[in-house]
Amino acid sequence: MSPALTRLITDFEAGKFAALARAVSIVENHRAGFDLLLAHLHPKIGRARRVGVTGPPGAGKSTLTTLLAKHARARGLTVGVLAVDPTSPFTGGALLGDRIRMEQVALDPGVFIRSMATRGSLGGLAAAAREAADVLDAFGFDLVLMETVGVGQSELDIARTADTTLVVLVPESGDSIQTLKAGLMEIADLYAVNKADRPGADRLRNEIELMLGLRMGATNNVPAHHGVDLRAIADRDALREAMQPAKAARAAAQRDDAEHWTPPVLGTIGAKDEGVVELLDALDRHFAYLERSGTLRSRRLSRLRERVVEIVEDRLKRRLWRDAATNAWLDAQLPRLETGGGTPFAVADELLAQSGELMTRGTA
């Protein structure tokens, strides 16, 4: 370990924010020594509660994250915030404005805020976010909030690295049922219907609860509303009517199964700081459930497993493609590939057959 890295770790362990910021940079950009640093911090990882905050653009995720940090501080918790924006290049401008709102908590020494943008590929960003969260965890923050700014698969990937995933929706976010069908429902542990004072908020909450009720009902073999086509429920009264048995089924499911978690749907008004304390309470209840049911441990074990898988794949790639002879050999095959005298599959197999020693040797 270099003297600079040793000094960094000493400062980090003394709780210096400058060292924390540098450590996150080193890890985020995979600078020299990042793996030594992470390996050193590894035994300190696992104390923090990690909450992912995701949802469509404009839902007010940044405001809610700021308020969650504020109220958690009021309860004596220290808070690390990672704001991750995978949507550049087209919408790269949004982040700065959001960050400014963070200033209301940024001067508090119990809060650390960090923005991250695209690193290399999107898969790389989810890995970088998890590693950065590891650093915040090792630093000793009680709560790590991982907020994603944009849309898409990478948000789901980032959310999956958290203990708890909060999905923020707003009445105007469009076809909410469509949204929920498309993968978000699988990862949501809590829902916040933000801007709850706007028209359509009740309807959105009802729709989410109906979806949840149907799912719970299905899980618990409650026959009510199997096969209901939600898209066919056009008006509000019909929706409300359809909702009642589903709600009952959901309540029954909650009563019947103490090991089961039904995602609550909470109304919030970020702009007025309303409903956020209740949201924090719900996060607490979810964490208690995670501990009680053993889900926390299984989620963390699978996160450790993914971590090893990523490192293995990363090292394999580096060993292969940083090898000059392998690259020269591959370049020499390109002309025959071009003329159809070989296929990429055959060339790949040849390359693999001759690179065994390269991939298993002890140096990265």
Add this chain to the structure above:
Amino acid sequence: MSPALTRLITDFEAGKFAALARAVSIVENHRAGFDLLLAHLHPKIGRARRVGVTGPPGAGKSTLTTLLAKHARARGLTVGVLAVDPTSPFTGGALLGDRIRMEQVALDPGVFIRSMATRGSLGGLAAAAREAADVLDAFGFDLVLMETVGVGQSELDIARTADTTLVVLVPESGDSIQTLKAGLMEIADLYAVNKADRPGADRLRNEIELMLGLRMGATNNVPAHHGVDLRAIADRDALREAMQPAKAARAAAQRDDAEHWTPPVLGTIGAKDEGVVELLDALDRHFAYLERSGTLRSRRLSRLRERVVEIVEDRLKRRLWRDAATNAWLDAQLPRLETGGGTPFAVADELLAQSGELMTRGTA
């Protein structure tokens, strides 16, 4: 090769669209035999011109793609269209509406249209799009249009697999200079300013040309406007004034260097089918430049290289993680990782050291 696959290839080579559709599905989803199929088609790949169409949401990419297909047909070319949408889950609804517009060309037997959505990870989608384009190429289409629907890094990745990249912008797409700075300018071979009859279209064209002129100027050591802060040019007159020397520098750059391509900026009005024939002419000019300069060959060689790299990495991962003993060994390490008795890095190195034989053996 299975009898079903042999039959598929026979039908594919006879030009049957049903076989083409099945071949794309097999390749897109990496179903059994996809690698045999791609290997078989490999010698037929390399005839089609591949054009990527990208840009922010709402720019009218789908309409322009449809019109490009229509006008290319009028010139006697056959056209394959791949519409790729990596933005699910949050905006998954947009695609269908766009597809309906495609119907005006969809009944033409010289046109094949295919939508693709997220497959696994986003990196996977770019690979899948390139493989699907390979299938269209091998089928014999003269022109393959690869349209991306959403925003982000994955669009850039997909665009990079094309011979020519067309970037579509609209006056209302916001801070255009910001957009251009953020990576798009590096990949654009042509710009279409669509909805060119709307306010701000001239300004957007001017801004793009100014950016291009500055870049050309820098490349050719023309001192004019080095270090001009475009954000400081607030009003239109100032912008126009600043533009003139840049334009001159650009014209000089074009005259001086026949091997160089300066991306043209064309106005189009998709809704009125205006400017699309000129856009197609510009695509022809770019293809002629690619052939003349040798860039076409170097782009295609690097695409073949990337193809081999992807296959190698994919096979390595499959060999490793489909091995039951490796997985069992990794699972057995998790408890000591959890208690800090080992680090993910050390476990990864151990795994690599013992998996050499696995990774180099001849079966995938």
